[in-house]
Amino acid sequence: xxxxxxxxxxxxxxxxxxxxxxxxxxxxxxxxxxxxxxxxxxxxxxxxxxxxxxxxxxxxxxxxxxxxxxxxxxxxxxxxxxxxxxxxxxxxxxxxxxxxxxxxxxxxxxxxxxxxxxxxxxxxxxxxxxxxxxxxxxxxxxxxxxxxxxxxxxxxxxxxxxxxxxxxxxxxxxxxxxxxxxxxxxxxxxxxxxxxxxxxxxxxxxxxxxxxxxxxxxxx
Amino acid sequence: xxxxxxxxxxxxxxxxxxxxxxxxxxxxxxxxxxxxxxxxxxxxxxxxxxxxxxxxxxxxxxxxxxxxxxxxxxxxxxxxxxxxxxxxxxxxxxxxxxxxxxxxxxxxxxxxxxxxxxxxxxxxxxxxxxxxxxxxxxxxxxxxxxxxxxxxxxxxxxxxxxxxxxxxxxxxxxxxxxxxxxxxxxxxxxxxxxxxxxxxxxxxxxxxxxxxxxxxxxxx
Numbered sequence: 001x002x003x004x005x006x007x008x009x010x011x012x013x014x015x016x017x018x019x020x021x022x023x024x025x026x027x028x029x030x031x032x033x034x035x036x037x038x039x040x041x042x043x044x045x046x047x048x049x050x051x052x053x054x055x056x057x058x059x060x061x062x063x064x065x066x067x068x069x070x071x072x073x074x075x076x077x078x079x080x081x082x083x084x085x086x087x088x089x090x091x092x093x094x095x096x097x098x099x100x101x102x103x104x105x106x107x108x109x110x111x112x113x114x115x116x117x118x119x120x121x122x123x124x125x126x127x128x129x130x131x132x133x134x135x136x137x138x139x140x141x142x143x144x145x146x147x148x149x150x151x152x153x154x155x156x157x158x159x160x161x162x163x164x165x166x167x168x169x170x171x172x173x174x175x176x177x178x179x180x181x182x183x184x185x186x187x188x189x190x191x192x193x194x195x196x197x198x199x200x201x202x203x204x205x206x207x208x209x210x211x212x213x214x215x216x217x218x219x220x
Numbered sequence: 221x222x223x224x225x226x227x228x229x230x231x232x233x234x235x236x237x238x239x240x241x242x243x244x245x246x247x248x249x250x251x252x253x254x255x256x257x258x259x260x261x262x263x264x265x266x267x268x269x270x271x272x273x274x275x276x277x278x279x280x281x282x283x284x285x286x287x288x289x290x291x292x293x294x295x296x297x298x299x300x301x302x303x304x305x306x307x308x309x310x311x312x313x314x315x316x317x318x319x320x321x322x323x324x325x326x327x328x329x330x331x332x333x334x335x336x337x338x339x340x341x342x343x344x345x346x347x348x349x350x351x352x353x354x355x356x357x358x359x360x361x362x363x364x365x366x367x368x369x370x371x372x373x374x375x376x377x378x379x380x381x382x383x384x385x386x387x388x389x390x391x392x393x394x395x396x397x398x399x400x401x402x403x404x405x406x407x408x409x410x411x412x413x414x415x416x417x418x419x420x421x422x423x424x425x426x427x428x429x430x431x432x433x434x435x436x437x438x439x440x
Contacts, residue, residue: 066318
């Protein structure tokens with residue numbers, strides 16, 4: 001076991017997908033990847049994350065760490081001698097945590113409603129999501145990355161969600177690029193990083209997956 | 221301005237109330253307290269927390285830090301030479317963050333529904349809240365405090381919510397002490413700390429406040 005790192009994750013997961021993988025890639029940490037469908041509630045997921053039964057689950061030296069943003073902090077602390085994910089200044093750190101949590105808390109619910117529902121529920125969710133995009137874009141301003149010139153915590157949180165952009169645009173019938181040019185340029189800059197490219201899912205496959213899931217949701 | 225610390229908070233707030241005040245007390249940090257009713261959405265709240273417009277807001281050296289758990293981390297980092305709030309081991313720290321977030325995310329919604337709603341909505345909320353209490357009690361096990369012998373992050377998060385226990389018992393018609401003896405003993409041990417006693421609101425006043433708010437909610 002020793003220093004072994006295992007990641008239980010699911011390729012199209014809206015949050016698991018990128019966040020933790022990008023952080024491990026930035027740190028150059030090798031790990032074993034175990035594809036784990038959270039809808040199947042496999043025994044490995046129940047054993048390793050009995051409280052939320054959610055992916056991603058990071059297992060290091062036989063101990064599990066749950067929740068993507070908590071995993072980012074853990075990874076940053078354990079592999080502290082390589083690429084820093086959080087800034088060292090307490091105030092900058094608090095701000096990064098605030099905006100990471102903003103993405104984590106605010107994006108998920110309206111996003112799945114944009115592709116998973118119809119009618120008024122979808123319209124309300126789209127409106128809400130666009131407001132959150134606007135808030136985040138305004139906060140970014142003219143910076144290269146969230147923290148300035150350095151790719152870090154908030155950028156990773158955002159890119160962990162990026163693969164769903166195309167599906168959200170398709171079902172929500174709007175263009176992120178047209179409505180949020182700065183947000184778009186931001187994600188484009190992040191997409192230049194190898195850690196991101198190697199960690200996130202293919203947007204077209206996510207669109208296909210969203211179609212399947214949408215049909216399933218409607219049948220239920 | 222210099223090293224000035226200001227706390228915008230509201231005495232009966234379910235989360236603001238205790239958490240940040242307990243942490244500042246443990247660290248021995250003097251601060252100016254400004255009573256701020258979040259329902260009034262005062263201009264000071266809009267200026268200092270424009271995103272969530274929620275209390276508590278911690279202002280240090282003219283810069284605001286929002287969200288109670290992020291404030292705890294900030295306080296622990298800035299005043300690092302006194303009482304440590306988070307453990308130093310990355311795994312223990314991740315666990316403390318997980319359970320702090322569990323209290324922060326899971327308790328609020330069912331709690332206000334227990335005193336603020338009736339009928340099936342209240343019954344469902346009560347059932348949910350009791351499950352969360354059970355989960356937290358099981359996680360505590362036979363330890364003195366969440367982290368073992370040391371009062372810290374998770375204990376502070378719990379005690380920031382404690383003043384609402386009596387109101388929840390009253391409207392939910394159950395006894396926390398009878399159903400969760402270990403949780404009760406845990407809060408009693410925490411109540412022995414001066415930082416807690418001087419920071420949390422009076423439970424009877426919270427019951428009165430819940431009555432008023434309940435009438436208001438029904439009238440709306």
